[in-house]
Amino acid sequence: MSAPLLALLDGSIVDVAHPIVRADDLGVVRGDGVFDATLVRRAPDGSGRVRDTEAHLDRLERSAAILQLPAPDRDGYRRAIDALVAAWDFAAAPEAIIRLVLTRGPESGGDATAFALMAPLGASAIAEREHGVAVTLLGRGHDGDEVAAMPWLLPGAKSLSYSINMAAKRHATAHGFDDVVFVSPAGLLLEGPTSTLVVERGGRLLTPRQDGILASITLEHLMRDAPRAGLEVAFEALTPDDLRGADGAWLLSSGRLLARVTSVDGHALPTSSLDERLRRLLDV
Incomplete structure (x- = not known):
């Protein structure tokens, strides 16, 4: 079973255990943020095929607008998705979920928090x-x-x-x-x-x-x-x-x-x- 992978919007892969969210992030202390999730499957050639990337980015954008959050960096999320798919071990986990996360950021002020997290599709699903x-x-x-x-x-x-x-x-x-x-x-x-x-x-x-x-x-x-x-x-x-x-x-x-x-x-x-x-x- 593959371990979860974390990507930032510049396309870099970060250790999932490495802290990237501040303790006072409003997504943590108030749930003030949005997310979306899409399925990724192993293709016949062994690569990963992401399902409905643009539709999920559209919905993330609509959710952000409803919460009056900054518009998601669509190109940044695409970079993060590409990096996760390129690094994923599809032989170990042929189906996975990528979650796109956007929060309002630190309560004391600052930029929004944005990242993408990839994890194996659960056995129960x-x-x-x-x-x-x-x-x-x-x-x-x-x-x-x-x-x-x-x-x-x-x-x-x-x-x-x-x-x-x-x-x-x-x-x-x-x-x-x-x-x-x-x-x-x-x-x-x-x-x-x-x-x-x-x-x-x-x-x-x-x-x-x-x-x-x-x-x-x-x-x-x-x-x-x-x-x-x-x-x-x-x-x-x-x-x-x-x-x-x-x-x-x-x-x-x-x-x-x-x-x-x-x-x-x-x-x-x-x-x-x-x-x-x-x-x-x-x-x-």
Whole structure:
């Protein structure tokens, strides 16, 4: 298993144990920053192939704008990505995640902190991609359209303030589940802590409306490529009963790509007849 690699925006590789963030960095003390993450896979020639670099830089830029952070140095992040991929041992770890991080910098003032971190894709993500996930439904405490109208709640930003998302996943694990789908107070399905929900109903692929939900690059792939495979993907207001009564369902994310939902709060879901087609579409 490869050890994590750290790159700065000048393209230099730094020992991951070497401190590059100050103790008073606002990304550390307040979670005041943004990140994005993309999958890197070993190509047939043994090199690394980064998935959707520009789309992830676009989303990092949008997140930074929502938090009123400096615009990310796109060329610098590209240099960091190239350096990480060139240094990575793809024989030891054929799949990895690169996280692009940008914080507001030291509380006492100074430049923003920016770096890229590469680490092997976790074994659990690979297992969930192959075998599916058992999910539980948890309340999120606010409706998507309400959040969309409140910019101070950072709708659509992939911020470093991920403690609630991680707490939800720990709660799920402690109760025998693999992952979570959030539900709004109005009873509508939203998203997972690190994923987007898609359900199949009668051959149609449906996903929750995007109000207050982080835009999913994997979902964008699916929506772009589905028509040529004879599939339809649509946004729709979905309830827990829609999920429990679905012909199949999946969680989409940049690392796992596609994980079939096997059950919802112990209620078994069927495997969709479209599962293999979606796996081919998303190059799972």
